[in-house]
Amino acid sequence: MLVRTNGANRRPIDGHLAAVAGDRAFCSEFKYRRGTEIFGEDEDAEYVYQISSGAVRTSKMLPDGRRQINSFHLPGDMFGFENGATHRFTAEAIIETVVSITRRCNVVGAMTNREKDAMNLFGFVTQNLAHAENHMLLLGRKTALEKVAAFLLEMDERQSHPNILILPMNRRDIGDYLGLTLETVSRAFSTLRDVQLLRFDGATQRRVKLLDLEGLVLRSA
Amino acid sequence: MLVRTNGANRRPIDGHLAAVAGDRAFCSEFKYRRGTEIFGEDEDAEYVYQISSGAVRTSKMLPDGRRQINSFHLPGDMFGFENGATHRFTAEAIIETVVSITRRCNVVGAMTNREKDAMNLFGFVTQNLAHAENHMLLLGRKTALEKVAAFLLEMDERQSHPNILILPMNRRDIGDYLGLTLETVSRAFSTLRDVQLLRFDGATQRRVKLLDLEGLVLRSA
DNA sequence: CGCGTGCTTGACCTAGCTCAAACCCAGTGG
DNA sequence: CCACTGGGTTTGAGCTAGGTCAAGCACGCG
Numbered sequence: 001m002l003v004r005t006n007g008a009n010r011r012p013i014d015g016h017l018a019a020v021a022g023d024r025a026f027c028s029e030f031k032y033r034r035g036t037e038i039f040g041e042d043e044d045a046e047y048v049y050q051i052s053s054g055a056v057r058t059s060k061m062l063p064d065g066r067r068q069i070n071s072f073h074l075p076g077d078m079f080g081f082e083n084g085a086t087h088r089f090t091a092e093a094i095i096e097t098v099v100s101i102t103r104r105c106n107v108v109g110a111m112t113n114r115e116k117d118a119m120n121l122f123g124f125v126t127q128n129l130a131h132a133e134n135h136m137l138l139l140g141r142k143t144a145l146e147k148v149a150a151f152l153l154e155m156d157e158r159q160s161h162p163n164i165l166i167l168p169m170n171r172r173d174i175g176d177y178l179g180l181t182l183e184t185v186s187r188a189f190s191t192l193r194d195v196q197l198l199r200f201d202g203a204t205q206r207r208v209k210l211l212d213l214e215g216l217v218l219r220s221a
Numbered sequence: 222m223l224v225r226t227n228g229a230n231r232r233p234i235d236g237h238l239a240a241v242a243g244d245r246a247f248c249s250e251f252k253y254r255r256g257t258e259i260f261g262e263d264e265d266a267e268y269v270y271q272i273s274s275g276a277v278r279t280s281k282m283l284p285d286g287r288r289q290i291n292s293f294h295l296p297g298d299m300f301g302f303e304n305g306a307t308h309r310f311t312a313e314a315i316i317e318t319v320v321s322i323t324r325r326c327n328v329v330g331a332m333t334n335r336e337k338d339a340m341n342l343f344g345f346v347t348q349n350l351a352h353a354e355n356h357m358l359l360l361g362r363k364t365a366l367e368k369v370a371a372f373l374l375e376m377d378e379r380q381s382h383p384n385i386l387i388l389p390m391n392r393r394d395i396g397d398y399l400g401l402t403l404e405t406v407s408r409a410f411s412t413l414r415d416v417q418l419l420r421f422d423g424a425t426q427r428r429v430k431l432l433d434l435e436g437l438v439l440r441s442a
Numbered sequence: 443c444g445c446g447t448g449c450t451t452g453a454c455c456t457a458g459c460t461c462a463a464a465c466c467c468a469g470t471g472g
Numbered sequence: 473c474c475a476c477t478g479g480g481t482t483t484g485a486g487c488t489a490g491g492t493c494a495a496g497c498a499c500g501c502g
Contacts, residue, residue: 060358062442068358083347088354125346126304132353133291133309137281139360140289140400144490170448179361184490186450203498205449221283365458391480405458407482424467426481 027100032093041090045082047101051075054097055168058089059176069177071131072169074158078124095168139179142221147178148188149220152198156210164201165208192216248321253314262311266303268322272296275318276389280397281310290398292352293390295379299345316389360400363442368399369409370441373419377431385422386429413437 029052032038038049038056049056056073070089073079079091082104138150151174156165167174171182178185189205192198197215201207210216250273253259259270259277270277277294291310294300300312303325359368372395377386388395392403399406410426413419418436422428431437 060354062358062362064442066362068361070354070357081347081350083344083351088351122343122346123304125343125350126302129302129346129350129353130304130309132350132357133281136291136353136356136360137283137289139357140397141283141287171450172448176361181491182448183450183492187490190450221285392482393480402459403481404460404483408458411482 027102029098029100032097032099034093034095036093038091038093038097038099039080039087041088042086045080045085045087045104047080047103048078049080049091049099049101050078052098052100054099055094056091056097056099057094057169057173057177058091060089067176068179069173071128071135072155072173072177079128081125081128094173144178144180144184145188145191146220147180148174148185149192149197149216151178152192152208152210153213153216153220156213163209165210167206167208192219248323250319250321253318253320255314255316257314259312259314259318259320260301260308262309263307266301266306266308266325268301268324269299270301270312270320270322271299273319273321275320276315277312277318277320278315278390278394278398279310279312288397289400290394292349292356293376293394293398300349302346302349315394365399365401365405366409366412367441368401369395369406370413370418370437372399373413373429373431374434374437374441377434384430386431388427388429392426413440 032054039045039047041060051073053075056077056079057069058071058073058079059067059069061067071079072094073091080087082088138147142150152165155167156162159165169177171185174180175182175185180188189198193200195215197210197212197219199209199211201209253275260266260268262281272294274296277298277300278290279292279294279300280288280290282288292300293315294312301308303309359371363371373386376388377383380386390398392406395401396403396406401409410419414421416436418431418433418440420430420432422430
């Protein structure tokens with residue numbers, strides 16, 4: 001499923017991944033088309049990934065097709081750490097996405113050589129863990145409206161409070177992230193619109209203006 | 222809430238925590254009574270913990286009291302890694318529990334000195350992360366019966382398939398772990414008993430014999 | 443223009459929640 | 473010894489949040 005766009009264009013890039021891998025460890029950039037798989041559950045885990053642009057969903061699936069999205073990754077985010085030899089989940093590009101990739105062994109090599117940056121990597125993992133812990137609280141104990149409000153606040157936060165929040169994912173993805181159906185997500189959006197907590201920008205439903213962050217926080221727990 | 226039982230009895234102990242902390246970093250053992258708090262959400266994170274005996278639940282709470290248990294920790298498990306300065310969740314002893322404790326700074330010091338053990342610690346964190354990812358799938362997408370079946374299999378696995386599975390936690394804890402009410406958990410136990418997948422050992426409902434692991438696996442997804 | 447994808451909305455249904463009652467120990471005190 | 477108490481658990485009877493199924497609209501694209 002790899003769609004390599006810039007061929008043998010191997011070069012060090014800016015950002016943490018390059019720092020962790022070290023100057024001598026080169027990173028490649030890959031481009032993935034909307035909807036394509038970056039890696040699949042149980043595939044060999046050879047690389048660690050950092051997003052340059054675009055958006056990625058990581059998910060797990062039950063045999064009958066029920067899906068749970070663990071997290072959405074936006075530019076700057078790292079994913080794909082594995083303890084064992086294989087990936088524990090699937091990663092797919094939601095929109096056209098560019099990631100930089102370095103071999104696991106480079107990172108491990110870096111850890112033994114440069115402890116400070118190894119600590120950085122450790123930080124990325126505990127960050128992922130912290131997100132998972134918050135998300136378990138959401139999945140296990142929040143109502144549909146609280147889930148969607150929390151989701152909007154999370155996205156707003158991660159896009160550093162833009163004037164207009166742009167959602168790269170569709171309602172089904174949001175539902176699979178929040179443990180809801182797409183219809184319930186849609187109804188929650190409508191409810192939040194009706195009580196003036198958000199407004200859709202233009203005709204599209206992917207561009208949202210949050211009108212009252214305080215109000216959203218109140219409804220997110 | 223600390224109930225220090227062995228006073229100034231500081232000594233190195235066996236196990237990973239001692240290995241990570243290094244020979245010169247001494248670990249203390251603490252005993253907690255059933256139901257007592259080991260650390261609270263937002264408290265300073267000064268230590269890393271490993272269980273010698275007993276059982277611990279780690280949980281997060283919403284303002285109105287709804288609780289989500291992230292995981293149960295059994296002997297050998299480590300918990301309490303933090304990236305920042307404070308704990309992201311509460312840890313409580315479910316039954317009388319002995320933990321060994323080392324200061325975070327000892328562990329960090331060990332990481333810069335002994336890369337191999339640092340890798341071990343990294344492994345513990347990614348292990349916690351892997352558990353969280355599986356648990357999100359469970360919380361977001363499984364039915365009550367699937368959740369309880371998966372829970373029983375998890376506990377059985379972690380007690381290395383004992384003849385009789387002993388549950389240290391009550392039905393409410395199980396419910397808060399699985400995102401269910403205690404009544405629903407109880408009904409699921411009864412259903413599994415009725416279809417001969419488990420039997421209660423004696424009069425107590427905390428001692429369970431799993432009669433058909435295959436059957437449980439089938440119902441756990 | 444026709445088609446496919448995504449979104450909304452409505453009507454209905456059901457898994458799991460709430461509320462309530464009853465039981466079963468284990469521990470305590472008379 | 474028994475009575476009493478208080479967790480913990482089970483079970484039942486209803487209720488409701490959210491799922492399911494279905495229709496219809498809006499947009500973008502070949």
